[in-house]
Amino acid sequence: MPYGKYFEELEAGQRFRHWPGRTIHEYDDTLLSLLSMNQHPVHHDEHFARETQHGRRLVAGPTVISIVIGMTQADVGGRALETLRYSDIRHDGPVFHGDTIYAESAIVEKRELPDGRGAVRVATNARNQRGEIVLTMEREIVIDRRTS
Numbered sequence: 369m370p371y372g373k374y375f376e377e378l379e380a381g382q383r384f385r386h387w388p389g390r391t392i393h394e395y396d397d398t399l400l401s402l403l404s405m406n407q408h409p410v411h412h413d414e415h416f417a418r419e420t421q422h423g424r425r426l427v428a429g430p431t432v433i434s435i436v437i438g439m440t441q442a443d444v445g446g447r448a449l450e451t452l453r454y455s456d457i458r459h460d461g462p463v464f465h466g467d468t469i470y471a472e473s474a475i476v477e478k479r480e481l482p483d484g485r486g487a488v489r490v491a492t493n494a495r496n497q498r499g500e501i502v503l504t505m506e507r508e509i510v511i512d513r514r515t516s
Contacts, residue, residue: 371441371442371446371447372441372442372443372444372445372446372447372448372511373443373444373446373447373511374447374511374512374513374514375447375478375486375488375511375512375513375514376486376513376514376515377514378444378475378478378488378511379475379478380475380476380477380478381474381475382474382475383472383473383474383475384440384443384444384472384473384474385470385472386439386440386442386443386470386471386472386473389439389468389469389470389471389497390435390438390439390468390469391466391467391468391469392427392431392432392435392463392465392466392467392468392469393465393466394465396427396431396435397411397425397427397428397431397465398411398412400428400430400431400434401428401431404428404430406428406430408428410425410426411425411426411427411428412425413425422462422464424464425464425465426462426463426464427463427464427465427467429459432459432463432469432494432502432503433457433503433505435469436469436471436492436494436503436505437492437507439469439471439494440471440473440490440492443473444473444475444488444490444509445490445509447511447512448509448510448511448512449485449509449510449511449512450509450510451507451508451509451510452487452507452508452509452510453507453508454505454506454507455505455506455507455508456504456505456506457503457504457505457506458503458504458505459502459503460500460501460502460503460504461496461500461501461502462502463496463502463503467496467497467502468496468497469494469495469496469502469503470494470495470496470497471492471493471494471495472492472493472494472495473490473491473492473493474490474491475488475489475490476488476489476490476491476506477489481510485510485513486510486511486513487508487509487510487511488508488509488511489506489507489508490506490507490508490509491504491505491506492504492505492506492507493505
């Protein structure tokens with residue numbers, strides 16, 4: 369059974385604080401990096417990463433994006449039928465193994481598509497446990513209608 373809001377239940381300006389937060393473990397990052405064939409040593413090589421500006425391994429950006437999108441599902445995307453686009457993705461700060469991410473979203477726009485389906489544009493930001501923004505992004509998704 370899908371969860372999340374139907375198209376009719378979403379309005380421009382609506383805001384959501386997604387709960388719970390999610391602690392990103394080394395396993396999460398390693399698994400997604402291997403699945404996506406991301407072999408950059410800043411994610412896998414502690415010795416290499418110690419010599420970088422952050423002094424330790426970073427969580428790969430796509431891992432953060434994936435987890436944050438997943439965090440929004442219960443409120444916004446759980447009834448999505450299709451993702452039309454991702455845009456304005458910014459990694460505003462580093463994410464490290466052991467960081468806990470919290471996400472918030474706002475419905476920026478709600479519109480009818482030419483084929484009669486409904487789409488919403490969602491702006492999401494994620495903060496770490498210190499309240500620092502680490503990711504901002506927008507996406508446009510087609511949301512199931514209650515009447516369909």
